[in-house]
Amino acid sequence: MKLENVILANEPGGARWDLEVSDGVLQSKGATNAAPDAPSSLLLPPLxxxxxxxxxxxxxxxxxxxxxxxxxxxxxxxxxxxxxxxxxxxxxxxxxxxxxxxxxxxxxxxxxxxxxxxxxxxxxxxxxxxxxxxxxxxxxxxxxxxxxxxxxxxxxxxxxxxxxxxxxxxxxxxxxxxxxxxxxxxxxxxxxxxxxxxxxxxxxxxxxxxxxxxxxxxxxxxxxxxxxxxxxxxxxxxxxxxxxxxxxxxxxxxxxxxxxxxxxxxxxxxxxxxxxxxxxxxxxxxxxxxxxxxxxxxxxxxxxxxxQTAPHSxxxxxxxxxxxxxxxxxxxxxxxxxxxxxxxxxxxxxxxxxxxxxxxxxxxxxxxxxxxxxxxxxxxxxxxIGLSNTGYGGGMEKGTAWRPMLLVENTKTMRVPPRPGCPEVPIPARQRVSIKDVVWDPPESSLRSVVSCAHACQTNR
Ligand SMILES: [Zn+2]
Structure with a gap:
């Protein structure tokens, strides 16, 4: 499983990474090769x-x-x-x-x-x-x-x-x-x-x-x-x-x-x-x-x-x-x-x-x-409820066991129908790149998903 151009929510600084995961382990983590203006995804601990x-x-x-x-x-x-x-x-x-x-x-x-x-x-x-x-x-x-x-x-x-x-x-x-x-x-x-x-x-x-x-x-x-x-x-x-x-x-x-x-x-x-x-x-x-x-x-x-007699307070x-x-x-x-x-x-x-x-x-x-x-x-x-948080913290490095995480994807633009006779004008989408962004404005469900190595690996085969 490859995750390209992701920001790790639990890491300060907002660095963008390319991650490769296989056999349930983070195999590599390097600075992303994505274009500077490519929308990043935000990787969060799951809910x-x-x-x-x-x-x-x-x-x-x-x-x-x-x-x-x-x-x-x-x-x-x-x-x-x-x-x-x-x-x-x-x-x-x-x-x-x-x-x-x-x-x-x-x-x-x-x-x-x-x-x-x-x-x-x-x-x-x-x-x-x-x-x-x-x-x-x-x-x-x-x-x-x-x-x-x-x-x-x-x-x-x-x-x-x-x-x-x-x-x-x-x-x-x-x-x-x-x-x-x-x-x-x-x-x-x-x-x-x-x-x-x-x-x-x-x-x-x-x-x-x-x-x-x-x-x-x-x-x-x-x-x-x-x-x-x-x-x-x-x-x-x-x-x-x-x-x-x-x-x-x-x-x-x-x-x-x-x-x-x-x-x-x-x-x-x-x-x-x-x-x-x-x-x-x-x-x-x-x-x-x-x-x-x-x-x-x-x-x-x-x-x-x-x-009938209840106060509005x-x-x-x-x-x-x-x-x-x-x-x-x-x-x-x-x-x-x-x-x-x-x-x-x-x-x-x-x-x-x-x-x-x-x-x-x-x-x-x-x-x-x-x-x-x-x-x-x-x-x-x-x-x-007595469950472990191991693997969800910051400092995720090569060799870390991979646990399913929450991925919030960003799109570059929003599209709405143009005025009749006018060309479409894409609207630059706001980017969700930190925890505050998803708490202050929860992303649409279609733009978030759990990423699990096992499922991705099976899909790739
Ligand atoms: Zn209850």
Missing amino acids: CHPHVHLDKPYILTCNHGLSAHHPDYTDLAPRSGSFDEALSNTSKAKERYTAQDVYLRGSQFVATSYQQGVTSMRAFVEVDHVTGTLPLQAVIRLKQDFSHLVQLQICAFAQDPVFSTGHGQENRSILEKALRDYGSDIEALGSTPYVESSQEDSIRNIDWAIRTALEHHVHLDFHLDYNLDSSAAFLVEPVIRLLTEHQWTRRADKSKTIVIGHCSHLSTLPAQKMLDIADGIRQQDLAVHFVGLPTSDLFMMGRPTDE RPRGTLQVPSMIRDVGLAACLGVNNVGNAFTPYGTGDPLQLACWGVGLYQAGTVDDAELLFSCVSSRAREA
Whole structure:
């Protein structure tokens, strides 16, 4: 595989290189022979979804038109858009799942993600008394069928209570059995303590998740504190306390991380409280990573309780990810959570688009901000789910093992139809030559692709 006239985003200076890769190794790297005015391509570390629900993308725009094997969900479109409605409608959708449906929607999402430059993801799959292991089995097939393109890490996920309600114990048993039966394909355990009907059961949920993750040697992932009520019970502290009591740092494999998603409640806390939380995590040497999920959070949070009398002042809330990293010293990243369902009924799930939104959401408009936001959908996202970043850094030299990278191509000109009777006047295209260019203005999907030595070598043969 030859890559001509590329700029390595992680190298300062913007030098242009010709690279030759074979047998999975960078064989040569030299100054480009391309003409000075030839458009360069930008080579970036690939993107990662640290948190995405792979059993429920595109429910609202389902595949029912293709065949009767694919359920019709159109009656479950949001009416109020509320969180309770989303939970309720998603429960109804789950009752209609078929294996073909989950596989097709999942494959559409994974393929779209790959085209957007994603090479790794943590895929949440609900396992409970409604779905059983049907979605899990479909996602295990996806993991195998896309293994040459995407490192798909499965998180067996308890969206429903595992203690409260008449189904709590059953849900818990089904999940534990799935971990035993499909353990070789499951790399993380996820739970949602806030859906339990009491504070006591939320704590039991956390305790159970920690014990079970340790027992099965998997990563741990919580949906936590999904509210903007500063007076509500706050569960990050119990998570840290219980991780400490269970001696997670000593007992868990060093590679296993603890991820906390949503956690919009943190955005209501005073600065000192955030520093105290960070201190607690550092003192216990816990590999805790926070995942901000702003596209879902802004849609769900800060809703008026009464549409008629609601003030137009409606504070929204999502984790202040750049500030958590820089000011508080926490590990944090960004994810898309959902696409095309009642929790997030919009978007394409593009991580670069998410990073771009971060510029406005976090008022983060400097070049350094752009690089931080890119890392939040790339290297920091991979770290959160326990994946290595080796091979993606700067200083790529001859002999370096090649890992699939994201290539953003530039064109020399833009072409639009001329005025009638007038000649076409090509417009010089703006060139994307650094990380800020792709964060401030995400490139079109058709101009980006994952470059992998294995695939290119096979194509060349
Ligand atoms: Zn989620």
